Structures are given as structure tokens and as C-alpha cells.
Amino acid sequence: xxxxxLSRTKCSECPIxxxxxxxxxxxxxxxxxxxxxxxxxxxxxxxxxxxxxxxxFVASLVQGVATLGxxxxxxxxxxxxxxxxxxxxxxxGRSQIDFDVVAVTDVTLCCFQRKxxxxxxxxxxxxxxxxxxxxxxxxxxxxxxxxxxxxKTAREKIATFIHMLVQRQHLGGAEIAQQALVLPLTQExxxxxxxxxxxxxxxxxGAMKKEGILQFSDRRRFEVVDFPALHLATxxxxxxxxxx
Amino acid sequence: xxxxxLSRTKCSECPIxxxxxxxxxxxxxxxxxxxxxxxxxxxxxxxxxxxxxxxxFVASLVQGVATLGxxxxxxxxxxxxxxxxxxxxxxxGRSQIDFDVVAVTDVTLCCFQRKxxxxxxxxxxxxxxxxxxxxxxxxxxxxxxxxxxxxKTAREKIATFIHMLVQRQHLGGAEIAQQALVLPLTQExxxxxxxxxxxxxxxxxGAMKKEGILQFSDRRRFEVVDFPALHLATxxxxxxxxxx
DNA sequence: AATATTCCTTGATTTAGATCAACTATGACA
DNA sequence: TGTCATAGTTGATCTAAATCAAGGAATATT
Numbered sequence: 131x132x133x134x135x136l137s138r139t140k141c142s143e144c145p146i147x148x149x150x151x152x153x154x155x156x157x158x159x160x161x162x163x164x165x166x167x168x169x170x171x172x173x174x175x176x177x178x179x180x181x182x183x184x185x186x187f188v189a190s191l192v193q194g195v196a197t198l199g200x201x202x203x204x205x206x207x208x209x210x211x212x213x214x215x216x217x218x219x220x221x222x223g224r225s226q227i228d229f230d231v232v233a234v235t236d237v238t239l240c241c242f243q244r245k246x247x248x249x250x251x252x253x254x255x256x257x258x259x260x261x262x263x264x265x266x267x268x269x270x271x272x273x274x275x276x277x278x279x280x281x282k283t284a285r286e287k288i289a290t291f292i293h294m295l296v297q298r299q300h301l302g303g304a305e306i307a308q309q310a311l312v313l314p315l316t317q318e319x320x321x322x323x324x325x326x327x328x329x330x331x332x333x334x335x336g337a338m339k340k341e342g343i344l345q346f347s348d349r350r351r352f353e354v355v356d357f358p359a360l361h362l363a364t365x366x367x368x369x370x371x372x373x374x
Numbered sequence: 375x376x377x378x379x380l381s382r383t384k385c386s387e388c389p390i391x392x393x394x395x396x397x398x399x400x401x402x403x404x405x406x407x408x409x410x411x412x413x414x415x416x417x418x419x420x421x422x423x424x425x426x427x428x429x430x431f432v433a434s435l436v437q438g439v440a441t442l443g444x445x446x447x448x449x450x451x452x453x454x455x456x457x458x459x460x461x462x463x464x465x466x467g468r469s470q471i472d473f474d475v476v477a478v479t480d481v482t483l484c485c486f487q488r489k490x491x492x493x494x495x496x497x498x499x500x501x502x503x504x505x506x507x508x509x510x511x512x513x514x515x516x517x518x519x520x521x522x523x524x525x526k527t528a529r530e531k532i533a534t535f536i537h538m539l540v541q542r543q544h545l546g547g548a549e550i551a552q553q554a555l556v557l558p559l560t561q562e563x564x565x566x567x568x569x570x571x572x573x574x575x576x577x578x579x580g581a582m583k584k585e586g587i588l589q590f591s592d593r594r595r596f597e598v599v600d601f602p603a604l605h606l607a608t609x610x611x612x613x614x615x616x617x618x
Numbered sequence: 619a620a621t622a623t624t625c626c627t628t629g630a631t632t633t634a635g636a637t638c639a640a641c642t643a644t645g646a647c648a
Numbered sequence: 649t650g651t652c653a654t655a656g657t658t659g660a661t662c663t664a665a666a667t668c669a670a671g672g673a674a675t676a677t678t
Contacts, residue, residue: 198517200517200518200520200521202521202525202609202610203609203611203612204609206525207525208520208521208524208525210517210520210521211517221510222503222506222507222510223503223504223506223507223510224507224510228514228517228518229517251499251502251503251506252499252500252503253499254499255495255496255497255498255499255502256496258495258499258502258503258505258506259466259467259495259496259502260467261502261506262466262467262495262502262505262506262509263466263467263468265506265509265510265513266465266466266467266468266509268513269509269512269513269516270472272513272516272517272520273442273444273454273455273472273473273516274444274472275520276444276452276454276516276519276520276523277444277446277452277454279520279523279524279569280452280523280568280569281446281450281451281452281569283664283665284664284665316624316625316626317625317626318625318626324524325523325524325525326665326666327665327666327667328625328626329626329627329628329665329666329667330664330665330666331626332625332626332627332628333627333628333665335626336626336627336628349625349626349673349674349675365446365447365448366446367447368447527634527635528634528635560654560655560656561655561656562655562656570635570636571635571636571637572655572656573635573636573637573656573657573658574634574635574636575656576655576656576657576658577635577657577658579656580656580657580658593643593644593645593655593656
């Protein structure tokens with residue numbers, strides 16, 4: 131029996147896309163997980179994991195938004211990742227993490243004990259293979275962000291961030307732009323994600339509003355009115371930005 | 375038979391530390407690799423892989439230094455990784471890369487065809503497991519660099535870079551500081567790694583020389599005279615910086 | 619409905635680092 | 649041993665974004 135394990139394909143029975151983690155979708159070899167499944171919820175603002183914590187579980191984010199962040203002693207913080215629904219939290223083979231995971235909105239996780247999960251990996255090579263690919267995907271994202279943090283201007287950073295949100299929104303299978311999007315973070319959090327200050331984020335968003343690239347209906351809800359202009363503003367290759 | 379696959383432990387018969395990749399050290403199940411092993415060499419400055427290239431092999435870097443870099447259309451570049459001896463190049467399950475790999479010095483790679491290597495992974499779960507861990511290690515490094523790029527000052531960036539060099543030098547098993555180190559990159563390359571300009575790198579290195587933290591015998595060869603001061607200058611936690 | 623808090627905006631000012639511009643040291647190579 | 653190219657230095661100037669400072673708008677709390 132071959133299953134597309136840990137794919138990003140949405141499971142028809144539950145909101146989780148990582149099918150190996152989602153017990154609803156498990157194949158014969160994954161039945162063991164069913165018994166270990168548990169849901170955890172966190173309130174907006176709650177810490178999910180602190181830097182240095184011992185990891186006892188791996189999880190799939192079912193609902194909500196969480197951030198991975200690093201903080202320096204003097205308070206400077208840098209987000210190193212953003213977790214949206216369907217994202218995987220876990221470091222198979224690792225017992226510690228080197229950053230904080232914080233719930234930005236109310237968050238629901240579908241959790242599995244780490245030990246049995248690792249036992250599963252140890253016995254099923256194609257699950258392990260899929261996990262390598264997932265880790266490499268995350269690595270690609272991290273490296274793309276390194277280019278952003280090291281070399282992009284404030285405007286390019288903001289444009290890239292919005293562009294990424296649009297792309298992720300459409301991964302789920304929704305149709306093309308011109309539809310309402312939501313900023314999942316406050317402007318201060320966006321600033322921490324982009325290596326900027328909140329004032330700069332406000333000014334740049336304001337400028338894009340004024341230029342007619344974005345249109346806000348609400349403090350958080352907006353549309354991309356001029357997608358080509360948005361893509362141009364990212365500074366990325368002129369080819370790679372098409373939807374679909 | 376249990377082998378410490380893909381560990382960073384140095385093989386006694388060759389300079390490669392990833393034992394699964396180093397055919398000298400292979401166990402029974404790895405004999406297949408012996409036949410596929412081949413060495414490739416590159417001159418300083420040679421491209422090893424271009425962004426978008428199809429990957430036909432995985433490899434271990436035996437000798438020399440190479441960089442992983444991203445370049446924007448207007449020429450801005452950001453290095454997203456540094457490959458030193460014992461580092462692994464390869465993306466099992468991935469056929470393309472999204473950055474350039476360039477030899478900084480003369481480079482020797484120990485290469486294996488990707489397909490047979492992936493077949494090996496598919497049949498031996500603990501190799502796959504080790505690869506997950508390696509990818510997660512790289513991810514940790516990338517995220518540490520995100521903090522550096524997004525939030526650290528020029529001085530902190532330089533100090534962190536030197537600090538990292540010292541740490542890596544000592545991973546091999548050498549004794550404590552106060553010994554000659556070599557900058558593996560030009561100041562322009564360091565600038566591209568740290569999200570700075572070459573002038574800023576020059577000025578900051580000059581300042582640390584003047585302050586008696588570093589001492590250069592040569593343009594490239596130097597010693598860390600005041601390691602505590604170096605560590606302090608990184609801006610990192612006051613605890614985590616000890617050698618050993 | 620009034621009050622407090624959190625989030626966002628906008629302006630004035632400062633500054634770290636970029637940019638521009640010579641110039642110097644170091645090898646490399648003929 | 650001199651010429652060339654590459655790498656590094658050093659100074660003057662500029663600027664993007666940070667910082668400082670005040671308000672204002674939305675949301676939550678009483």
C-alpha cells in the first residue's frame with residue numbers, strides 16, 4: 131500500500147494536510163499513531179515552546195498562526211519562521227529547539243509523542259525520506275529569507291512578505307488574486323519578521339496603499355489590487371512570480 | 375551491523391567526515407557506493423553548480439572552501455551558506471537547487487550519483503534518519519544567520535563570523551584558541567556573507583585589530599588574542615560561547 | 619457609555635552603514 | 649625586477665532606515 135505520506139494535500143476528513151501526522155488519513159502502517167494523537171490548544175500570545183525546552187512531541191498546526199522567534203539579551207528579536215495551518219512542528223532526532231514558538235492567534239495543534247513517531251520513521255524509510263524533503267523545503271525558505279534580510283530594501287521586504295502571503299493563500303487551492311487577504315501578524319510582528327522597525331512597516335504599507343497596489347478594508351483585511359506592481363516591488367526575478 | 379553513518383567523526387583513512395559518503399569507511403550495506411565514488415576537482419573561482427542546475431550527484435567536500443550564494447537581478451548577492459571540509463552537498467529527493475555553489479579555493483569533492491544514493495536511503499532507514507538530522511542542523515545554522523542578518527550590527531556580525539570560524543576550526547579536535555587561523559574568504563566575500571559592504575568589513579576588522587582582539591600576521595592569517603572580548607562582541611548569550 | 623490598552627500613523631531628527639573616490643599593499647606573472 | 653591585477657585601506661559624503669516623540673483609531677474592559 132502506497133500513500134502520499136506527509137504531503138501538503140489537504141485531508142478530506144480533517145484540516146490537517148500532513149497525512150502521516152493526521153490519524154484520520156493513516157494507512158495500515160500508521161495505525162499506531164491513532165492511539166497517540168492528541169489535540170492541544172493555545173490562546174493568542176501563549177508560548178508553545180521556549181528555547182531550550184525538551185521536545186516531547188511533534189505536531190501539525192491545525193488552526194491559527196504561530197511564530198518561530200529568536201531574542202537577543204537586549205531584547206532585539208528576529209522571527210525565523212512563520213507557522214500557518216498545515217505546517218509541521220517537530221525535529222525528529224532532535225530533543226531541543228533553539229528558538230521560541232509563540233501562538234499569535236488561538237492555535238490548535240494535533241500532537242504525537244516524539245518517541246513513537248521516531249520509531250515509525252525508523253521502520254518506514256519513505257516517511258523518513260519525506261521528512262528529509264520537508265526539512266530541505268524549510269531550508270530553502272530560510273535561505274530565501276536570508277537574501278531578504280541581508281540585501282533587500284524595506285520596500286522589497288514588505289512586498290516580498292505580502293507576495294508570500296498571497297502565494298500561501300493560494301496553495302490551498304483558492305482561485306487567483308483580487309480576493310480578501312488577512313495580515314496574520316501585527317505590524318510590530320511583521321517588523322520582527324523582516325528585520326525592520328514597526329514605523330518603517332507602517333510607512334511602507336502606507337505608501338503601497340497610496341500607490342494603489344494594496345487596498346485595505348480594515349486594519350487587517352486587504353486586497354492586492356495591482357499584483358504585477360507588487361511582484362515588481364519584491365525585487366525578485368521577473369519570471370518566477372506568476373500565480374499558478 | 376551498526377555504523378555511525380554520516381557522522382562528523384573524521385574517518386581515519388581519508389579526510390572525509392561523512393562516513394556513509396566516504397567509501398573508505400563503508401559497511402556492508404554501503405558497498406554499492408564504492409563503485410559509484412568519483413572525485414571531482416574545481417579551481418578557485420569555478421562554479422560547481424548554478425542555480426537551476428539539475429543535480430546528478432551528492433558529494434562530500436574533501437578539500438577547500440565553497441560558498442552557497444544567491445544573486446539578484448541587479449547584482450546584489452547574499453551568501454546563504456559556507457562549505458568547509460567535511461560538509462555535505464546534496465539534496466536527496468530534490469533534483470534542483472535554488473542557489474549557486476562556487477569554489478572559493480581549489481576544491482575536491484567526493485561524488486556519488488544521486489539515484490543510487492537515493493536508493494540506498496530508501497532501503498536503509500537510519501541513513502535517511504541521519505540525513506533528516508543533517509538537514510535540521512543546516513536549518514539551525516540558517517536561522518542563526520537570519521538573526522545575524524536581521525538584527526546584528528556590523529561589529530556583531532564580524533565578531534560572530536570570526537567566532538564561528540574559531541568554533542569550526544576546533545570541531546576537528548584541535549586545542550584551544552591562541553593559534554593561527556585563516557580567513558577562508560576575501561573581505562568582499564565576507565561582506566556578501568554578512569549582508570555588509572567590503573568597506574565596512576575592512577573598517578570593523580581594522581577596529582578589532584586596533585583594539586587588540588585580533589592580530590594579523592598576514593593579510594589572511596590571524597590569531598584571536600582576546601577571545602572573551604570577541605565573544606562579548608558577538609552580542610550572543612554570555613553563556614553559550616565557551617570553547618570545549 | 620466611559621476608560622484603558624493595544625495598535626497604528628505621522629513628523630522631526632539622528633545615525634549606522636552605504637556609497638563614492640583615491641590610494642596602497644600584495645602577490646602573480648612575464 | 650618591473651608591470652599588472654587583485655585585495656585591502658582610508659577618508660568624505662550621503663541616505664535609508666532607526667530612533668524619538670505625539671497623537672489618533674480601533675478593540676477590549678468596566
